[in-house]
Every structure is written in structure tokens, then in C-alpha cells.
Amino acid sequence: MTTTTPPGPTATAAPAQPLRAAPDTFARREWPRAAWYAAAYDVEVGAHLLPRTVAGASLVLFRTPSGEARALENACWHRLLPLSEGTLLGDEVMCGYHGLRYDADGRCTFMPSQKTVNPSARVRSYPVVERHRFVWVWTGDPADADPATIPDLHWNDDPAWAGDGRLIHVDCSYKLIVDNLMDLTHETFVHGGSIGHRSVAESPFEVTHGRGTVTVTRWMIDVEAPPFWARQLEWRGAPAGNVDRWQIIHFTPPSTIAIDVGVAPTGTGAPEGDRSAGVNGFVLNTMTPESPTSTHYFWAFARNYALTDQRITTLLRDGVSGVFAEDEEVLAAQQRAIDAHPEKDFYNLNIDGGAMWARRMIDLMLAAEDPSYAEAGDRAARDIAEHHRNDAGDGAEREVARARAEAERARSGS
Amino acid sequence: MSGAGTFVPATVRAVRAVADEVRQVELVPDDGARPYPPGSHLDLALEVDGLPVVRSYSVVGAAPDDGAYRIAVKLLPESRGGSRRVHGLAAGDRLELRHPTSHFELDPRRPGYLLVAGGIGITPLVGMAEVLARRHPHQAPVRLAYAGRRRAAMPFVEHLRALLGDDAVVTAAGEDGERLDLAAEVAALHADGEAYLCGPPRLTDAVRACWEAQGRPPRRLRTETFGTAGRHPTEPFDVEVRDHGLTVHVPRDRTLLGALHDAGVGMVWDCLRGECGLCTVRVLGRSTDGQPVVDHRDVFLDAAEREDSTRLCACVSRAVGGRLAIDTGYRP
Numbered sequence: 001m002t003t004t005t006p007p008g009p010t011a012t013a014a015p016a017q018p019l020r021a022a023p024d025t026f027a028r029r030e031w032p033r034a035a036w037y038a039a040a041y042d043v044e045v046g047a048h049l050l051p052r053t054v055a056g057a058s059l060v061l062f063r064t065p066s067g068e069a070r071a072l073e074n075a076c077w078h079r080l081l082p083l084s085e086g087t088l089l090g091d092e093v094m095c096g097y098h099g100l101r102y103d104a105d106g107r108c109t110f111m112p113s114q115k116t117v118n119p120s121a122r123v124r125s126y127p128v129v130e131r132h133r134f135v136w137v138w139t140g141d142p143a144d145a146d147p148a149t150i151p152d153l154h155w156n157d158d159p160a161w162a163g164d165g166r167l168i169h170v171d172c173s174y175k176l177i178v179d180n181l182m183d184l185t186h187e188t189f190v191h192g193g194s195i196g197h198r199s200v201a202e203s204p205f206e207v208t209h210g211r212g213t214v215t216v217t218r219w220m221i222d223v224e225a226p227p228f229w230a231r232q233l234e235w236r237g238a239p240a241g242n243v244d245r246w247q248i249i250h251f252t253p254p255s256t257i258a259i260d261v262g263v264a265p266t267g268t269g270a271p272e273g274d275r276s277a278g279v280n281g282f283v284l285n286t287m288t289p290e291s292p293t294s295t296h297y298f299w300a301f302a303r304n305y306a307l308t309d310q311r312i313t314t315l316l317r318d319g320v321s322g323v324f325a326e327d328e329e330v331l332a333a334q335q336r337a338i339d340a341h342p343e344k345d346f347y348n349l350n351i352d353g354g355a356m357w358a359r360r361m362i363d364l365m366l367a368a369e370d371p372s373y374a375e376a377g378d379r380a381a382r383d384i385a386e387h388h389r390n391d392a393g394d395g396a397e398r399e400v401a402r403a404r405a406e407a408e409r410a411r412s413g414s
Numbered sequence: 415m416s417g418a419g420t421f422v423p424a425t426v427r428a429v430r431a432v433a434d435e436v437r438q439v440e441l442v443p444d445d446g447a448r449p450y451p452p453g454s455h456l457d458l459a460l461e462v463d464g465l466p467v468v469r470s471y472s473v474v475g476a477a478p479d480d481g482a483y484r485i486a487v488k489l490l491p492e493s494r495g496g497s498r499r500v501h502g503l504a505a506g507d508r509l510e511l512r513h514p515t516s517h518f519e520l521d522p523r524r525p526g527y528l529l530v531a532g533g534i535g536i537t538p539l540v541g542m543a544e545v546l547a548r549r550h551p552h553q554a555p556v557r558l559a560y561a562g563r564r565r566a567a568m569p570f571v572e573h574l575r576a577l578l579g580d581d582a583v584v585t586a587a588g589e590d591g592e593r594l595d596l597a598a599e600v601a602a603l604h605a606d607g608e609a610y611l612c613g614p615p616r617l618t619d620a621v622r623a624c625w626e627a628q629g630r631p632p633r634r635l636r637t638e639t640f641g642t643a644g645r646h647p648t649e650p651f652d653v654e655v656r657d658h659g660l661t662v663h664v665p666r667d668r669t670l671l672g673a674l675h676d677a678g679v680g681m682v683w684d685c686l687r688g689e690c691g692l693c694t695v696r697v698l699g700r701s702t703d704g705q706p707v708v709d710h711r712d713v714f715l716d717a718a719e720r721e722d723s724t725r726l727c728a729c730v731s732r733a734v735g736g737r738l739a740i741d742t743g744y745r746p
Contacts, residue, residue, distance in 0.1 A: 206743070207743055208745040209743060209744060209745070210746045211746055215745070347690070349690060349691070350690065350691030350694070352692065353682060353692055356684075356692060357682055360680075360682060
């Protein structure tokens with residue numbers, strides 16, 4: 001696929017580019033390695049051994065006595081027994097088979113029946129950063145781990161917002177959840193009892209893209225508030241009646257989506273920027289691939305009113321849980337259908353524009369890591385060559401270089 | 415992306431003229447021709463000016479003929495090179511194709527059918543007529559209305575008359591001042607019948623207008639489009655891509671989407687046929703004077719949206735008579 005280049009004279013001066021598709025994400029369910037993934041909610045990680053597979057890597061998570069979260073490869077150097085089957089001793093992990101011990105950096109500190117320790121004995125240690133209530137793990141080259149590129153989910157621990165969330169395990173590719181969240185038309189059909197309303201499927205939306213961001217904006221003006229929102233207006237003490245409703249979806253590659261949602265009594269100026277008469281929430285989502293067909297899906301719902309009312313926090317968390325249970329069912333069924341029809345491709349509708357851009361950005365990250373990218377692109381390039389008749393020279397190389405640069409920008413979030 | 419089948423090598427078995435400027439080409443794939451539903455098309459990998467291009471052609475007839483697929487291709491003066499290349503093929507030539515797939519399938523269970531063709535748009539309808547004639551050996555509940563500019567350039571007329579009966583086939587040649595009575599044809603169709611239509615946008619618009627005027631359900635009007643013909647001649651034009659700060663020239667033989675891509679403008683798309691709407695761009699400043707006409711060649715926008723022209727499908731639609739300003743949604 002193509003990339004987005006900056007505007008300006010350089011773009012016009014550049015020679016025509018043959019199109020190279022990135023790996024076909026619909027066929028190759030894959031994830032970039034050079035990325036921060038949420039491995040756990042903060043409350044899950046403590047003075048015990050928590051096994052979790054993150055982006056295909058089996059990890060063991062724990063907290064040291066000083067409170068730091070750590071992530072080690074979950075296989076003993078000696079006979080590969082999962083370390084999570086062993087014991088946490090302070091800031092050391094002892095294997096449950098022959099008692100080898102590893103420090104929090106994964107270096108072996110004890111071997112049975114010998115005076116010395118083989119200096120090469122170690123298990124891989126993953127860079128870990130705790131932020132916005134999530135324990136983030138970097139699965140790429142540790143030298144490239146830059147905490148500045150952790151996706152922004154600050155609403156999850158910002159004093160101006162209150163809320164909570166959950167981790168759910170979904171039996172589908174993480175990309176299907178990205179698709180699901182990048183187009184909320186499905187609310188009308190999947191979530192009719194809570195947040196769905198025909199106005200969602202009927203209202204126009206706008207998709208914009210930048211460097212490492214995709215935004216889908218939808219405003220529904222003077223519509224009935226669905227039950228989930230009517231209840232919140234009541235809690236806030238706002239008058240009943242029609243509302244202006246918004247959904248502004250922000251995507252950060254590879255798999256984080258923050259959705260600015262809310263309603264305000266119609267005519268009080270929300271579309272123009274004054275949301276003070278309404279209620280505002282952020283649906284925070286970050287999806288961590290476990291396997292090509294399963295995902296750890298972390299979510300939270302944060303609100304900007306009645307910040308100290310724990311009852312509302314619990315009711316909202318349970319309400320959103322119910323909504324997401326409906327998605328889980330659809331997504332798992334979709335994955336089973338994909339697996340049952342390996343010969344079929346997706347067809348894309350206009351509503352999939354946001355998802356297409358999101359997948360484009362994932363593809364660019366993959367392209368930067370995957371030498372088979374140019375080869376995978378050849379076939380697709382020919383498919384659409386009629387639109388792109390020009391030099392077939394060193395285009396692939398150029399395109400990959402461009403994709404690499406783009407992915408770099410996407411990662412740095414600039 | 416949809417339709418990403420693989421190309422297979424094939425041999426040209428025979429080439430013959432079936433009408434003025436229309437050649438029928440028989441193609442034998444190395445791995446054997448497969449049955450396909452009527453209305454299917456296949457993709458050919460061609461070289462034009464030394465560069466690879468892909469072109470889609472409807473497959474003629476209801477089934478492979480003695481192991482060969484048949485396509486019928488009209489030489490188009492405004493072609494992007496594909497028809498010229500196909501007209502240059504000779505028996506024994508080797509090329510690559512993708513086996514037929516269908517986006518234009520015939521529902522065999524309707525009580526009546528109207529087939530409407532404009533020009534070379536007759537090709538997918540031949541197989542449909544064959545299938546329907548076979549299902550109804552005595553008198554198929556089918557009428558075929560077939561319009562062309564010149565009678566000598568309209569292939570398959572005799573074959574279709576033999577299949578469906580002389581009375582069931584009506585033709586109109588523009589050179590003789592003839593026109594199809596579309597309103598009458600639509601009115602004569604069984605209330606639960608379906609129409610299958612393949613032709614240029616003007617014909618499609620006319621049939622759709624009759625269809626709507628007679629209160630028929632839109633889903634019973636089936637159309638095939640390759641998004642290559644417009645209501646205006648194909649001309650080069652310039653677009654001002656405001657969000658990128660670029661002006662892009664679109665030559666006659668390039669699509670807007672292709673030209674934007676060459677200029678480094680990021681776009682998403684899928685079908686490349688004016689159907690899915692993913693490559694739509696916003697048209698800016700329609701209210702000012704001197705705006706060009708947008709030649710909408712897609713089937714994604716409805717008549718009111720085409721009239722408004724606040725968006726256009728970049729893969730097929732073009733501008734005529736001036737510089738167009740667009741927004742692709744780039745917000746760095």
C-alpha cells in the first residue's frame with residue numbers, strides 16, 4: 001500500500017512511485033514487534049508469578065519488593081519449564097523443577113550442585129514501563145524501547161477523570177477489534193439495548209489521517225439519547241430530551257484507540273466546542289495480540305463528572321462490560337467464519353475507511369520490520385497497476401525505505 | 415483487498431472479428447478452464463508500453479467453449495491501452511489471466527427478465543441469455559434491449575435472436591436514429607422480474623430513471639460497471655489537493671487515484687471500480703464560479719449526491735473544464 005508523504009515541493013518533485021501493497025493484513029494476521037503492548041492491568045501484577053503471552057511471546061510478570069513490575073521470558077534456560085510454575089523469592093524467580101534462580105533482569109544467580117554459575121545462563125528480560133494503570137512491555141529490540149512512544153491513555157489515571165475497566169480475552173485477531181472500534185456503525189445493530197441508535201448508522205462521518213494517527217468523527221445532532229447516555233444525563237442532573245451526540249475515535253498504531261464520546265442537551269453548543277452542559281466519557285482501548293487468533297483486550301471507561309461517586313464508576317464499568325460482551329460474541333464468531341473460509345477475502349465498504357487507514361499504519365510498521373514486505377506487495381501491485389503505470393525500476397526499494405521512515409514516525413507519534 | 419486470486423499462464427487459441435472493431439479472443443489457461451456463473455469477468459495481465467497492467471473483461475457465453483474462455487473486446491480510441499493490446503493478440507500468444515469471478519450474478523428464479531446492453535456491454539449478457547434459454551426451451555421469459563452506435567459494430571445479435579426468438583430481441587442503432595423505448599421495456603417486465611444492465615452511464619441513468627418512475631424495487635435492477643465510461647469525454651485535468659498543498663496533473667490515460675498516488679498523496683481504496691466508496695475525496699468550493707464539471711463514473715454515490723458533487727470517487731471519476739479543488743482528509 002501507499003504511504004502518506006509530507007506536503008510541499010518535494011512531493012511534486014519526487015518521481016512517480018509504483019504502488020506496493022504492504023503485507024495483506026487480512027490474510028497475514030500479524031503484529032509489529034517493535035511496539036509497546038499492555039501486558040497487564042496494574043492490579044494484576046504483584047508479589048506472585050503471572051504468566052501471560054504477549055505478541056506471541058510467553059512472559060512471566062511479577063513485582064519486586066520495591067514495587068517495580070518486571071517481565072521475563074517464561075521458560076527456564078535449563079529445561080524450559082515455565083518459570084511461572086516456580087516461586088517468587090523477593091526479587092528472584094526460582095524455577096520449580098531444579099531450583100535455578102534468576103534475578104529481576106533474567107540473569108541466573110543459582111545453579112544446583114555446583115559452586116559456580118554458568119555466566120551465559122539467562123532468560124530474556126523485556127523492557128517494562130507502568131503507565132496509565134497498564135503494565136506495558138516492549139517486544140522489539142530492547143535498545144529501541146522508548147517510553148515516550150507509549151500510547152496516551154492518560155484519562156485512565158488523570159484526576160480530572162474517574163472510571164475503571166477490565167481485561168477481557170477475545171478469541172479473535174486484534175485487528176478485528178481495531179476494525180470494530182474504528183467504525184461504530186455496528187452499535188446500531190449489535191448494541192441496540194444500550195448505546196445503539198439508528199442515528200449512528202444514519203449520520204455522516206469524517207475520516208482524517210495524519211502521521212501515526214487516524215481520526216474518525218461522527219456527530220449526531222438532535223437525536224434521542226440511548227439508555228446508556230440517558231441514564232448518565234440523569235445522574236448529572238441534566239434535563240431530559242434530545243441530545244447532540246459525538247463519537248471521536250483516535251487511533252494510535254498498532255492497537256490503541258481512545259474514543260471521545262458524549263452527549264449534551266441539543267442546542268447547548270457541544271458541536272461548536274461548549275460541552276459544559278453535557279456528559280463526556282473516554283472509552284480507552286488497547287489490544288494486545290496473544291496469538292494470531294486471540295487477544296488480550298484492555299479497556300476502561302472514564303467520565304468527567306461526579307468524580308467521587310464510586311457507585312457510578314461501578315455501574316458504568318458493569319454497563320460497558322455488558323456492551324463489550326456483545327462485541328466479544330460477534331468478534332469470536334467472525335474469527336471462526338474467517339478460519340472456516342480461508343479462500344474468502346473481506347470486502348470493504350465506505351464505513352471501513354477508518355479501519356483501512358488503521359490497518360495501513362499497522363502495515364507500515366510491519367513493513368519496516370519484515371523483509372518479505374516488498375515481495376508480498378508485488379502481487380497486489382500488479383492488481384492495481386492499471387492505476388499506476390510508471391517506472392518499474394527500483395520502486396520497491398524506495399517504497400520500503402519510505403515505509404520504514406513512515407513507520408518510524410508512526411512509532412514516535414510525531 | 416478483495417479478489418486477490420492468482421494469475422495463471424494461458425495461451426491464445428484463436429482471435430476473430432465478431433463485429434467492426436470488436437475481436438473475440440479464445441484463451442486456454444494451462445490449468446484448464448473452469449465453469450463460471452454467467453455475468454463473470456476475468457482479469458488479464460497485459461503489457462502496455464512495456465509496463466504491466468491488469469484489465470477486466472466479461473466472459474462471453476455460459477460456459478467455457480471446448481476448454482477456452484472467450485472475451486470480446488472493442489477497440490476504444492480513448493482506451494488506456496488495454497483494448498489496443500488485446501487487438502494485437504494472435505493465436506499462440508502467451509499471457510496470464512485470473513480465472514473468472516462474478517460480481518454480476520444471474521438469479522435464475524425470477525419470473526421474468528429484461529436484459530439491457532449498450533455497445534460492448536452486451537458481453538456479460540450473452541451467457542445470461544444462453545442460461546435462460548436453456549432453462550426455458552420453449553419460450554424464455556426474457557427480453558433483450560440492445561443499443562449501439564453503429565449496427566455493424568454490434569456483435570452477437572444473430573446468436574441472441576436465435577436463442578431468445580426474433581420478437582424478444584430489440585436493437586437500436588444510433589446511426590439510424592433509432593432509440594430503445596426503455597419505458598415500454600421496463601413496463602412490459604413481470605412485476606417480480608429483474609433487469610440486468612451493462613452499458614455506458616447515460617444508458618444506466620436512463621434505465622434507472624424508468625425503473626424508479628415505475629416504482630420498481632431498486633434491488634431488482636442489476637448493473638455491471640467497469641467504471642471506464644463517463645458522461646463527458648475523457649480529458650486531462652488538474653486538481654488542487656489543498657490538504658497536501660499540491661497541484662496534481664491527471665493525464666488522459668491516468669485515473670485521479672493513480673495520479674494522486676504518484677504525487678505521494680496517501681489514499682485508501684479497495685474495488686477500483688467505483689463501487690466501494692473508500693477512495694472518495696471531498697470536493698471543495700463548489701459554490702464559486704468557474705468550477706469544473708465532475709464526471710461521476712461510480713455507482714457508489716446516488717443521483718442526489720452526484721448532483722451535489724461534494725464528493726467524488728477518485729478511482730474512476732474525473733473533472734472536465736477546469737481545475738478541481740479537493741481534500742483527502744490529511745491532517746498532519
